[in-house]
Amino acid sequence: MSPSLYSYSPLPMMSCLRESNLRDSRLWLVFLLCLLVVGLLVSLIIFAVKANSKGCKDGLRAQQECQNQTDHLQHQLTVAQEVLQRTKAQYTVCNQTVENLRDSLEMEKTQSQKQLKELQGEIKRLNQKLQEASEEAERLRSETNPPEATPLSPSPPLKTPDPLDSEKPPLLRGQSLSPRLVPWVTQPWGGHCPLSSPATWWGRSGDS
Template sequence: MVDSLEEFILTRRKLPLWLALLLLLVAAGLLAPLIYFAVRANSEACLDGLRAQTECQGLNQHLQRQLHQAQEVLHEKEAEAATCNQTVLTLRGSLKKEQAQGAELQGELKILNQKLKDALAEVERLRRQSETSSKNNASSCSGFLFVVVAFLVLNAPLP
């Protein structure tokens, strides 16, 4: 087993040289594009793009904050509108009740006006009847007075 271990170590020492050459070629092949992309990434246009991206992100965050604030205000205004709508509905209900009561009172007022007209007509009729009766009483009284005067004249002693 020791012999096989020594052979393994010897063969392994020979492989790293080939492997090292292969790795060197691969590293050189990868290093050239890496250097190329590193130079391009640090170019002025790329840095301008990075600044523009950062600026856009800042502007985007600012716009998102404004949108959030606008949505909060919208929710508040919607709540206020719902309260106002409820108030309007309540006031409309009250108005309908008041209109119904007003119509009922108008009906009662018409009935009372008719009763008043009837009472005034009755008063006028009674006044006329009273005037007629007082004229009859006056003529009866004047007739009675005439009879009394005539009786006195006829019964008076003659000189």
Template sequence: MAPTLYHYYLLPVDDDSKVLMLSGRKLPVWVAILLIVLSVVLFITTITFAVMAYSPACKDGHRMEQEWRNNTHNLERQLTQAHEVLRQTEAYAAACNQTAATLMASLETEKAQRQKQQELVQELQGENAELKQKLQDMTAELERLRYNHKNTSNSGNALGLSVVPVLLALSLPALLT
């Protein structure tokens, strides 16, 4: 069996030695030296960092960092404004495109109506030409009848004159349609 090491501290009986003890145990020397070395290293590094932090180069770095943050903030604000302008421009462009599409559809409708009107005008002109031709034919027929009646008798002359208004009255509705 392996020997077990128990370390027993001797406790002095007088009151002066109680002050030197820490909870009934003495602090080992190597721990005290280690704590002192660590304290010195920490103190030296703290002073080094403090000197570096308050150096002109570090102050310039802080100033440059603050300027950079200000510039970044300004650029972010400008970018936000540019996005807003872009959004408004896109909305305006969409509205213009919609208006253009509506106008193009309206223009196509107007072209179709104009084509129909031109076809109707041509049709009416054709009917008008037909009616003029009928009127000329009827007038020629009337003249021929008048000439025949005139040659046959004088009483026929009165009859021929009464036929003209009748024929004109009959041809007027045909002209108006």
């Protein structure tokens, strides 16, 4: 037999194996893609179920409320910072005003003390001048009017006797002649008589 009758080419078999391997690889790739898609679908379904659950809704609501509270607190913090800045500015202005007033007060105090010292010196000088003028006036008065002898005190005038006293009874001397009312007492026998002695008809001069 000739060798050409028994020789064969291996190319068709290799190509078949290669095509079979490619087909198997594609099948595995499709299977893996299907598994991936199924996993993604299951994950989406689970997420959708959890997202629509009550707990998830409550959590979302709480998160929204927390966000609102955070925004509100942030706004309040901003306002407080602005107020603090204005207060600091006012505090600085007040401190500057207080410093200016203190300086002005110290200056006024110094000037007042200076004026007080000047006034005290002026008063002292005027008192000295007044004392000197008083001494000078006293000296001139003593030179102009020498001391005189002290006159004796006059004797008291003598009492002139009343001429009517000599005409009065001894009991009535020194008494006035003005009549006085004397009560009368009714006697048991129907008569009336004065209650006192006849001397009571005349009052004393000191009683009139």
